[in-house]
Amino acid sequence: MAAPTFPLNAWYVVAWSHEVGKRSILARTICNKRVALWRRADNSLAAVEDACWHRLAPLSLGWIENDDVVCKYHGLRFNGQGACTLMPSQDSISPGACVKAFPVLDRHRFVWIWPGDPAKADASLVPDMHWNDDPAWTGDGKTMFAKCDYRLFVDNLMDLTHETFVHSTSIGNTAVAETPMETTHDGKSVTVQRFMQDIDAPPFWRAQLGKPGNVDRWQIIRFEPPCTIVLDVGVAPTGTGALQGDRSQGVNLRVLNTISPETETTCMYFWSLVRNYKLHDVTLTTLQRETNASIFVEDQIVIEAQQQRISEMPDMPLRTLNIDAGSFRARKIIERMIAEEA
Ligand code: FES
Ligand SMILES: [Fe+2]
Structure with missing residues (x-):
């Protein structure tokens, strides 16, 4: 078995x-x-x-x-x-x-x-997703029923390098793949951080910021086992201190993700996109939700196709590069939880 x-x-x-x-x-x-x-x-x-x-x-x-x-x-x-x-x-x-x-x-x-x-x-x-009903934040999300092992979405979210290639028309550009990331873990969670300085803003982020000029961009990814991943992401005009902690000139989103296994090869991916600006703009909530849904379909297409190959080639290993450090750590925690139940 x-x-x-x-x-x-x-x-x-x-x-x-x-x-x-x-x-x-x-x-x-x-x-x-x-x-x-x-x-x-x-x-x-x-x-x-x-x-x-x-x-x-x-x-x-x-x-x-x-x-x-x-x-x-x-x-x-x-x-x-x-x-x-x-x-x-x-x-x-x-x-x-x-x-x-x-x-x-x-x-x-x-x-x-x-x-x-x-x-x-x-x-x-229960993993922390409090932003989803915190009055200081607003937003909405959806559910994706996907034909894949839930861990393939964990891999996907723990390494946002793929934005450069999968989401090049919205949230990705070369700066993402060119900037190294830093992974830390404490046995109960895994954090991956990437700070991009003085870069061009990809189209989605340019629209959110509503200002011209280069930006500083941050991605802080936190995994809580077995399958919850919160992204703290945003951009601010270059040099306004966002990467040092002052985000007041920028825009900040939390992308809340939790991917529940139905079976070994199907899952329910619940996500929500919440912001701490323009709290009463219902049109923006709808626009952000639908934009994000179409971005996530780009992931789903690749990952479901990846699952097909994995199922066809069960003896082939999934290899691990520098970019996979976060998902490697996340999978280790999942493996340990499974082993403890054996
Ligand atoms: S009452 Fe449920 S199957 Fe008979
Ligand atoms: Fe993606």
């Missing part, structure tokens, strides 16, 4: 908070587990295995009644803890009738689920 590619004892985003409601059941796959999600009347979340205890019909085909999910096939009911609460045509409930329930919570506009041992689910371990 092939080695596991993801740990189970971790929080993964399974949906945007607004996608899980009280009247319908959302079906998702996370780490090879089928999950049915809904909300109770008090807005709390419920997540159970999406296969009925009776004959394995998907519970997501059913409906919600008094906070419980009703199986569409023969009407068994289960509560959010997975216990059967009603069996039609019999007075008592068969002992042991239950489905697996998953720890689940709302945080930073996302629904996070813990597919592993429920006893280990510690809410303080």
Whole structure:
């Protein structure tokens, strides 16, 4: 059997908070587990295995009644803890009738689920994406369902050198690939930084800044295992001190990314693009979200094609260059988490 590619004892985003409601059941796959999600009347979340205890019909085909999910096939009911609460045509409930329930919570506009041992689910371990609902920031995002190993997106985000080649019409130019980066790690996170001085601004950044002249540009990438990556990125007019810490003359974005494995070769990529300027400009929010979505499609095309080759050539190694230092470290942490569960 092939080695596991993801740990189970971790929080993964399974949906945007607004996608899980009280009247319908959302079906998702996370780490090879089928999950049915809904909300109770008090807005709390419920997540159970999406296969009925009776004959394995998907519970997501059913409906919600008094906070419980009703199986569409023969009407068994289960509560959010997975216990059967009603069996039609019999007075008592068969002992042991239950489905697996998953720890689940709302945080930073996302629904996070813990597919592993429920006893280990510690809410303080949810990766930090607070910019997504911080009043000092605004923005929006989307979900990409991609046909690839989630770690290929981790690789992609931990090394933004690819912007020069994949995104040359928007956020990339030669300055990105020409500037070396610095990688640091502490066992719990990995940080990659790249500071570009006195460069031409790529088209997307020129438009955001709205000023002529060369810029200083920063990219600070932070990985939290197993699959959350926050980009602190921006540009400012050259020499205004942005690279020394004064960003007041520039523009600053956070790109929030978390890529949850559905299976070994498919994933759900949740992302959000947030800014700390022009907070009430709704048109800008839409424009930025749609621009970013089209930039990310450029990644998806390359990475899904890469996955096809990887699947066709399972014995070929993925080689590691200087530019891969960040993803190398990130993958080491993922490997360690998987090994600890073995
Ligand atoms: S399969 Fe669900 S009630 Fe029979
Ligand atoms: Fe990209």
